[in-house]
Amino acid sequence: MGNIHQLEDQVINQIAAGEVVERPAHLLKELLENSIDADATKIVVEIRQNGRSVKVTDNGNGLDSEDLKKCLNRHTTSKIKNAQDLWALKTFGFRGEALSSISSVSKFAMRSQPRTQARALQVTSDFGTQSEPYEAATLEGTEVEVRDLFENTPARLKFLKAPAAEISQMKQVLKSVALSHPELEIKVLIDGELEFFWGPCSSRTERVAQVLGFKELRHVTFQDDVATLEIVFSEPKWAAKTSKNIWLFAQNRWIQDRSLQQAVLEGFRTFLMQGEFPQCVVWIDVDPAQIDVNVHPTKSVVKFQDPQSLFRRIYHVIHQNLNQPKQMTMTTVQPTVFEVRTAPPIQVQWPVEKTQLKKVDFNVVSKPLEVFRPQDSVEPVCETGFWSGLQVIGQVHMTYILAQNQKSVYLIDQHAAHERIAFEKLWAGWRQGKIEVQQLLMPITVDLDPETVGPVCELKEEFQRLGLSFEQSGPQSVAVFALPSIVKDHAVPGVFLKTAAKIKEQSVSFEFEKILSDLFATMACHSVIRAGHAMSVEEMKNLLAEMDCFPGSSYCPHGRPVAIDWGFDFIEKEFGRKL
Ligand code: ADP
Numbered sequence: 190m191g192n193i194h195q196l197e198d199q200v201i202n203q204i205a206a207g208e209v210v211e212r213p214a215h216l217l218k219e220l221l222e223n224s225i226d227a228d229a230t231k232i233v234v235e236i237r238q239n240g241r242s243v244k245v246t247d248n249g250n251g252l253d254s255e256d257l258k259k260c261l262n263r264h265t266t267s268k269i270k271n272a273q274d275l276w277a278l279k280t281f282g283f284r285g286e287a288l289s290s291i292s293s294v295s296k297f298a299m300r301s302q303p304r305t306q307a308r309a310l311q312v313t314s315d316f317g318t319q320s321e322p323y324e325a326a327t328l329e330g331t332e333v334e335v336r337d338l339f340e341n342t343p344a345r346l347k348f349l350k351a352p353a354a355e356i357s358q359m360k361q362v363l364k365s366v367a368l369s370h371p372e373l374e375i376k377v378l379i380d381g382e383l384e385f386f387w388g389p390c391s392s393r394t395e396r397v398a399q400v401l402g403f404k405e406l407r408h409v410t411f412q413d414d415v416a417t418l419e420i421v422f423s424e425p426k427w428a429a430k431t432s433k434n435i436w437l438f439a440q441n442r443w444i445q446d447r448s449l450q451q452a453v454l455e456g457f458r459t460f461l462m463q464g465e466f467p468q469c470v471v472w473i474d475v476d477p478a479q480i481d482v483n484v485h486p487t488k489s490v491v492k493f494q495d496p497q498s499l500f501r502r503i504y505h506v507i508h509q510n511l512n513q514p515k516q517m518t519m520t521t522v523q524p525t526v527f528e529v530r531t532a533p534p535i536q537v538q539w540p541v542e543k544t545q546l547k548k549v550d551f552n553v554v555s556k557p558l559e560v561f562r563p564q565d566s567v568e569p570v571c572e573t574g575f576w577s578g579l580q581v582i583g584q585v586h587m588t589y590i591l592a593q594n595q596k597s598v599y600l601i602d603q604h605a606a607h608e609r610i611a612f613e614k615l616w617a618g619w620r621q622g623k624i625e626v627q628q629l630l631m632p633i634t635v636d637l638d639p640e641t642v643g644p645v646c647e648l649k650e651e652f653q654r655l656g657l658s659f660e661q662s663g664p665q666s667v668a669v670f671a672l673p674s675i676v677k678d679h680a681v682p683g684v685f686l687k688t689a690a691k692i693k694e695q696s697v698s699f700e701f702e703k704i705l706s707d708l709f710a711t712m713a714c715h716s717v718i719r720a721g722h723a724m725s726v727e728e729m730k731n732l733l734a735e736m737d738c739f740p741g742s743s744y745c746p747h748g749r750p751v752a753i754d755w756g757f758d759f760i761e762k763e764f765g766r767k768l
């Protein structure tokens with residue numbers, strides 16, 4: 190007699206439970222997704238027992254007695270029939286595992302009443318021992334109640350985190366569901382106390398403000414043959430201390446994806462300081478054939494056919510939008526709407542303030558390139574704009590330009606402003622392949638450490654495109670004989686050392702753009718007016734006029750704000766002239 194035997198269903202379900210509902214947050218996610226798949230418009234969630242007890246009530250389609258009998262069995266689903274369906278999913282669930290797993294590790298009750306039925310039926314499961322459906326109190330939809338989660342699997346119970354951590358994870362799940370379904374009404378009680386009430390919203394932007402409390406939102410949409418993106422984010426000044434405020438959704442599923450998160454960070458790169466993270470929500474939709482959602486039991490990780498091209502699009506859409514002018518006020522929200530038609534080259538219209546209206550050419554590069562070099566906007570087309578429209582009052586502390594318009598008074602950091610302009614000029618020059626270069630009569634020698642000379646020399650051609658020409662002059666040194674006019678000679682060693690350090694710590698192909706951005710930021714920083722330098726009114730006016738050529742001028746390349754402002758409204762309130 191052999192040793193191999195078939196496992197009992199109950200054991201199989203318990204094993205599956207470890208994967209599908211490893212913790213209360215996963216259980217909650219499964220129940221919520223079932224309600225959404227049942228077309229619910231209202232959901233009430235009650236959490237107790239530190240997350241080990243969850244009740245979800247919805248007003249969805251409900252289950253009839255036949256379905257109630259089957260739904261706790263393993264691999265029973267109403268959502269797919271064959272493997273083909275997996276590639277055209279319209280529902281959240283499809284594996285038919287959640288209810289069977291959950292009901293095998295909890296005291297479980299499911300009460301349901303489809304609209305066509307006059308009575309409700311209920312099934313229960315006591316750690317896997319199921320009841321037959323029996324009549325119960327009526328309701329409109331379905332109620333699922335889970336209690337004593339993992340009571341029969343002490344090993345699993347032991348793995349639960351501290352109550353606060355489990356509840357916090359559950360709140361994240363609730364927020365993610367609210368964000369993916371703005372039209373849903375969701376009410377959440379924890380230990381009998383109202384925790385959230387999110388009424389239905391008519392847009393994702395509205396939902397982001399309601400659920401996450403993000404302020405000063407920008408809204409961007411993008412579409413081409415690779416992906417449809419909708420991105421909502423706060424002005425960079427609302428930066429957070431962690432990456433937790435970056436939310437990613439693919440086909441409306443909340444996903445964890447480090448690479449796409451990185452794309453968001455890259456998009457914000459020059460607008461945030463070290464250690465600051467953006468507040469940003471990204472919804473990605475791709476052709477269902479381009480994505481596999483079945484790579485992870487909780488479906489929180491998905492696989493994209495071409496993650497690189499998504500990376501570039503997310504990065505670019507955010508970066509591009511941040512480079513658009515923003516009304517400088519402390520309180521107003523001016524969501525910028527970004528609409529793109531499909532076939533490249535694409536014309537983008539930016540319905541912003543009249544004085545700032547600008548047409549932008551946007552060519553999407555559809556083939557993956559080694560270095561993504563967008564042929565886009567931000568060319569220095571100077572117009573009479575926001576900054577030059579300000580009236581210069583004078584210089585303060587030899588560091589700030591004091592200016593005003595009808596609405597506000599402004600302090601503009603002269604160094605930061607100039608730095609931003611220099612940075613944008615370098616970018617524009619690089620994009621157009623024309624950077625003004627000065628040849629040096631005497632080459633400048635820069636000492637590097639032996640490991641970096643190699644990698645730096647490998648990028649010689651790239652450096653040359655940036656206007657920096659050099660040759661290796663020794664085992665540990667390079668000799669620089671040409672540099673961009675904008676860079677001062679004494680900045681050269683700094684620029685090289687910093688770039689070399691960056692090259693050393695980064696290796697992925699896209700990263701050259703990051704290196705470039707750092708390089709430009711360093712170059713810019715070393716080439717501009719310092720604080721403590723007296724400026725004439727004429728000089729100040731010129732600086733402001735130049736800022737209009739580069740609409741991203743609100744932040745210096747290191748992410749510091751370039752200007753701060755006080756609306757007269759605010760000032761009058763502070764002085765008690767106004768309520
Ligand atoms: P899946 O969602 O992958 O199909 P589940 O185990 O989560 O598997 O659910 C099994 C089936 O039970 C679903 O396919 C659906 O038909 C039904 N069901 C579960 N929850 C609900 C609900 N809240 N309302 C209506 N039907 C439900």
Ligand code: MG
Binds near residue numbers: 219281282285
């Ligand atoms: Mg399900």
